[in-house]
Amino acid sequence: MRAVLLGPPGAGKGTQAELIRDRLSVPHISTGELLRSAVEEGSDLGLQAKGYMDRGELVPDDLVVGLIRERIAKNAERGFLLDGFPRNLAQGETLEKMLEENGLRLDHVVNLEVPEAELVKRMMGRGRADDNEETIRSRLAVYHEETAPLCDFYRQRSVLREIDGMGTPEEISARVIAAVG
Numbered sequence: 001m002r003a004v005l006l007g008p009p010g011a012g013k014g015t016q017a018e019l020i021r022d023r024l025s026v027p028h029i030s031t032g033e034l035l036r037s038a039v040e041e042g043s044d045l046g047l048q049a050k051g052y053m054d055r056g057e058l059v060p061d062d063l064v065v066g067l068i069r070e071r072i073a074k075n076a077e078r079g080f081l082l083d084g085f086p087r088n089l090a091q092g093e094t095l096e097k098m099l100e101e102n103g104l105r106l107d108h109v110v111n112l113e114v115p116e117a118e119l120v121k122r123m124m125g126r127g128r129a130d131d132n133e134e135t136i137r138s139r140l141a142v143y144h145e146e147t148a149p150l151c152d153f154y155r156q157r158s159v160l161r162e163i164d165g166m167g168t169p170e171e172i173s174a175r176v177i178a179a180v181g
Ligand code: ADP
Pocket: 008, 009, 010, 013, 031, 032, 033, 035, 052, 053, 054, 056, 057, 058, 059, 060, 061, 064, 083, 084, 085, 086, 087, 091, 130, 139
């Protein structure tokens, strides 16, 4: 299975990715986690990415694509669950090309739908470095402007599955697994 988890910040992509990975034993690739470890290690990439993340902006495409290209290539045949990538149309097109080169395509794109008030509540409760009010506001704005258009992109390709992201993590993962299983 080659799948993408899509949805606004705070929608629970990371939580769902872990539950699904355990259930379907498919490798989970999270750009947010990879970027946060690069920042922690203080690598060149981490130093370049940090400012964007602190401001709630997207890290430039070339940095993010460089970070995950090989991981995707390595798992392209076996399958993967992407969380946090793609996050704009250019990244969506890059991913499509990478897969097409190997005669592959995405099977499912799961869009987790959660009302904005709930997103803010979840992020404020999480307390990650970028979970402060100002950054949350920019991340939501970036989501609407850059990431939400991917819904149409994938709807046109008939791979979009819209899932209600309200409820307990287990209730939501049951819906996701029913949609992609
Ligand atoms: P959330 O979904 O809650 O915003 P993530 O862990 O997915 O959390 O992302 C955290 C930050 O990492 C984003 O605000 C952004 O700065 C950066 N980031 C993650 N994935 C990407 C990506 N595909 N392209 C650009 N920036 C990214």
